[in-house]
Amino acid sequence: MSAAEIFRALGEPTRLTMVERLSRGPHTISTLSRGLEISRQGARKHIQILADSNIVSLTVNGRDTIVKLDRNTIEKSKNFMATLERHWEKRLEKLDILLKANKKI
Amino acid sequence: MSAAEIFRALGEPTRLTMVERLSRGPHTISTLSRGLEISRQGARKHIQILADSNIVSLTVNGRDTIVKLDRNTIEKSKNFMATLERHWEKRLEKLDILLKANKKI
DNA sequence: ATAATATGCAACCTTTTGGTTGTATTAAAT
DNA sequence: ATTTAATACAACCAAAAGGTTGCATATTAT
Numbered sequence: 001m002s003a004a005e006i007f008r009a010l011g012e013p014t015r016l017t018m019v020e021r022l023s024r025g026p027h028t029i030s031t032l033s034r035g036l037e038i039s040r041q042g043a044r045k046h047i048q049i050l051a052d053s054n055i056v057s058l059t060v061n062g063r064d065t066i067v068k069l070d071r072n073t074i075e076k077s078k079n080f081m082a083t084l085e086r087h088w089e090k091r092l093e094k095l096d097i098l099l100k101a102n103k104k105i
Numbered sequence: 106m107s108a109a110e111i112f113r114a115l116g117e118p119t120r121l122t123m124v125e126r127l128s129r130g131p132h133t134i135s136t137l138s139r140g141l142e143i144s145r146q147g148a149r150k151h152i153q154i155l156a157d158s159n160i161v162s163l164t165v166n167g168r169d170t171i172v173k174l175d176r177n178t179i180e181k182s183k184n185f186m187a188t189l190e191r192h193w194e195k196r197l198e199k200l201d202i203l204l205k206a207n208k209k210i
Numbered sequence: 211a212t213a214a215t216a217t218g219c220a221a222c223c224t225t226t227t228g229g230t231t232g233t234a235t236t237a238a239a240t
Numbered sequence: 241a242t243t244t245a246a247t248a249c250a251a252c253c254a255a256a257a258g259g260t261t262g263c264a265t266a267t268t269a270t
Binding site: 039041045049063064 | 230236
């Protein structure tokens with residue numbers, strides 16, 4: 001799963017709300033779909049997108065389907081950001097060295 | 106700028122490529138648009154989306170426009186992920202306490 | 211002065227996205 | 241045995257996204 005796919009999945013308000021709810025604990029498709037201002041089937045589509053990008057896992061349990069957050073995927077995207085920041089810092093360091101070297105000029 | 110808006114902006118391969126390039130240092134609109142497999146105007150639209158979501162800042166300089174990564178925004182979305190993880194951990198802790206309390210059962 | 215470079219603005223097109231409704235199926239509760 | 245609850249699947253639709261081309265304008269280089 002590419003970083004862009006994960007971000008795209010998170011980049012929709014309803015889905016991000018779902019992810020926030022799930023960070024407090026698992027849901028069934030029903031409970032996760034309640035209180036959002038869209039139909040159950042609309043919500044179901046969002047859940048599928050989260051599942052397709054491995055942000056969430058689905059487990060059938062009798063007539064329920066349990067939706068759980070996949071921690072690895074969340075961590076992955078956090079790491080992506082951290083890497084961006086590291087590159088940034090590396091660049092700033094280099095700039096700093098250059099500036100110091102040129103102090104006398 | 107909401108977290109969802111930031112993720113949406115990052116959730117497109119061309120734009121994420123741009124962000125990665127920019128983490129190594131600023132570009133002009135031209136240099137940032139080169140080597141992508143779309144037209145300059147296509148690329149320009151993506152840059153505008155990054156600017157609108159404050160991922161990037163634009164500064165006119167003569168006939169060039171400098172594109173720079175806005176570090177605060179990147180940090181913000183990293184923090185969002187970290188918060189999700191924290192909630193997760195809190196939940197796991199609670200579970201742990203429950204499990205320990207029920208050991209004898 | 212002329213040519214080349216960097217950019218902006220706008221119209222247009224196709225595909226994807228986010229949403230709906232309608233119908234069917236399966237599991238649990240009464 | 242019936243009803244109720246939790247789902248799935250599919251067709252359909254409007255709006256947004258990602259892309260293009262064409263043309264205009266302002267700097268910078270020759």
